[in-house]
Amino acid sequence: MSKDSTHQAYVTAITRLMSAIFRKTDDASFIVEQLENIKDPAMTNSYWAGKNLPSIPAGIALILDYHLSREKETSKYNHMDLCEECNNHTVIKDGNCTACLSCGFSKCNK
Numbered sequence: 001m002s003k004d005s006t007h008q009a010y011v012t013a014i015t016r017l018m019s020a021i022f023r024k025t026d027d028a029s030f031i032v033e034q035l036e037n038i039k040d041p042a043m044t045n046s047y048w049a050g051k052n053l054p055s056i057p058a059g060i061a062l063i064l065d066y067h068l069s070r071e072k073e074t075s076k077y078n079h080m081d082l083c084e085e086c087n088n089h090t091v092i093k094d095g096n097c098t099a100c101l102s103c104g105f106s107k108c109n110k
């Protein structure tokens, strides 16, 4: 499609603005709200990951939302214990034992 190259400049502009925002703030989830409802009349039958895609910016919002929700899951690691071996906060408890997700160091209380 020749339309793709026209879109490319705008997509580049949006992604550059987004990375500029990411450098300024810890919570960029408002970008998803701003972009997800944008409708492009030329895009009537577009789908991404089973969801209707009303526009390219809405597609960017879907991808961003996916990454942000994954980030929230990994941020749970911030509340884990400190590993005495590698100094990462990636120690999980498993019964009487602990295991580090980063280096594999494990210790059991008897």
Ligand SMILES: [Zn+2]
Pocket: 083, 084, 085, 086, 087, 088, 100, 101, 102, 103, 104, 105
């Ligand atoms: Zn470790």
